Amino acid sequence: MPDPREIHDAFAEAFRAHDTRRLLDCFHPDAVLVTPAGMVEGHEQIEWYFGQFFSTVPDLTSRVTTLLVHDDTVAAEWVTSGTQTGEMLLPDGTVIPGTGCPVSWTGCGMWTVEDGRFVTGRVYYDQLGAYLSLGCRLAQNKPGSAAATPDREARPVPVAHPRDQETRAEPRSTSIRRLLRRIFGR
Template sequence: MPDPRDLHDVFAAALCAHDSRRLLGCFHPGAVVVTPVGIVEGHEQIEWYFGQFFSIVPDLTTEVTTMLVHGDSIAVEWVTSGSQAGGMPLPDGTEIPGTGHHVRWTGCGMWTVEDDRFVTGRIYYDQLGAYMSLGCRLVRTEPGSAAAPVHMVVPDREAGPAPAAGSPDQEARAETGSGSIRRLLRRLSGR
C-alpha cells in the first residue's frame, strides 16, 4: 500500500494550484467528505466545495503543519490564507462581499485512503477565526443578558471596529488551539 502522505501531498499541491482536475483525481468517484457546510458526495459536489474557496480566495494557499499516518488513515493540521476577493456566503444566507481583506484560518482534516484515493474525509476549521479576520464580529442581540442570543455582524453593516486580523492576541489564541490539536493527534497516533 502506498504511503497516504504521498496522496495528501498531491492533494495539497492541487489545492494550492487551484487545479480541480488533479484535486478530483485524489478522490474515489463515490468519496464522502463531511465539512463545516455539510456533507459532499462524489466528484461533482467535491469540486463545488473546493471551487467555492478558489472563487472566494483566489490566492488561497495552504501550509501543512502536522501530519500523522496510521494504516490507511491520515490526520493533517493546516493553515490556509489568502485575500477574500469573491463574495462569501454566511450561514444566515447573507454574503460578505469581496473585501480584499487577508483571511487566515487553521483546520484539521482526517482522511481514509483506499485504492490510492481518498474514500472518506472530515474537514474541521476555525470558522469564527476566518470570519473575524474578514472584519465580522459577534454581538449579543439582547444587551445585558448573559443568556442572550448572539449573531454575526458583517463588516459595514453596523458601526464599530472589528478585531484586527493577525493581532498578537488573536495569534496567541490560535497557537494555543494549534498546540491542543497537535497533542490530540499525538495521542491518537500513540506517540
C-alpha cells in the same frame, strides 16, 4: 498503489495550485467529505466546495504544519491564508461580498484512503477566526429563533462559582467581548 501520505501530498499540491481536476483525482467518485459547512458527496459537490474557497480567495495558499499517517488514515493540520476578493457563500445562503482584506485560519482534517483515493474526509477549522477575518461579527439569536439580531447586545447571565455560591465568575461572553474589543479596537 500510492500510500496515504502520497495521496495527501498530491491533494495538498493540487489545492495550492487551485487545480480542481488534480484535486478530484485524489477522491473516489463517491467520496464523502464532512465539513463545518455541511456534508458534500461525490466529485461534483467536492469540486463545488473547494471551488468556493478558490473563488472567494483567489490567492489562497495553504501550508501543512503537521502530517500523521496511521494505516489507511491521514491526519493533517494546516494554516490557510490569502485575500478575500471574491464573494463568500455562507451555509445559510448569505453572501459576504469581497472585502480585499487578508484572511487566515488554521484547520485539520482526517482522510481515509481506499484503493489509492480518499473515500472519506472530515475537515475541522477555526470558524470564528475565519469568519472574523471576513468581517463577520458575533450576534446573539433571539431565544427560539434562528434569525440573528445584530443590533441587540447579549446580556450575560452571572454564573455561580462551583466552590462558593456567593462568588460570581465573570461570564464567558463578557471576557470574549473584552478580548475582541482589545483585538479590534471596538
